[in-house]
Amino acid sequence: MAGSVPVELLAHLRRARDVADRNYAEPLDLAGLAAAAGVSKYHFLRCFAAEYGETPMQYVTRRRIERATDLLRATNLTVTEVCGLVGYSSLGSFSQRFTELVGMSPSEYQRTQAGARIPGCFVFMLGLNSAIPEKPSEPAGAYRRTDDDTIEEGP
Known part of the structure; x- marks a missing residue:
């Protein structure tokens, strides 16, 4: 187009x-x-x-859900906390849109994601955009869990 x-x-x-x-x-x-x-x-x-x-609001919705998948995959935040962090005021609307775009509910998605998670308090302390990489393989600025169970910035 x-x-x-x-x-x-x-x-x-x-x-x-x-x-x-x-x-x-x-x-x-x-x-x-x-x-x-x-x-x-x-x-x-x-x-x-x-x-x-896509319309501007479809674009915004898609970006919000993409960010929600990042948060659900990488943090120990609840679905309700993620809902608010990505701009939804209604958990029902968030869950419906998430399911439409991802193919499973936010809770199901979070259960399917394995690996270390960034504590929610860390996310809130540093701010949403600085704490969670948008892509799992993002090298610079990414955070990882160390052997002593602390979080440090990646290479």
Whole structure:
């Protein structure tokens, strides 16, 4: 679908997408994202969907669920805590969206993930974005459990 959006608008769409990526845990709406792009919300909606293949709110939902999978895999946070950390105020809505996108409930997903987990207090102390790597193999800035059961920053 790329190419159907005017070239001069692409940087504006990327700016709005970056806002969504940085602020996924905050309340986001179409009007706010359109304002970040500097265009009307309906024009933004059409152009974003044409360029990225999903609406802005579908994109935000997908990013939130991706981040939730990271948290459920890498921490010992509860599903309810993860729900709030990724921007959902309703556990039911979070669980429904998670199940639709991942194919299993958040609780099931968390049970299937093996390995050491970062303690939730560490996540809250350092802040969500600095404590949990977005990809399991992320080398720089990643955290790992040592032999003495402490957490240290990776190579």
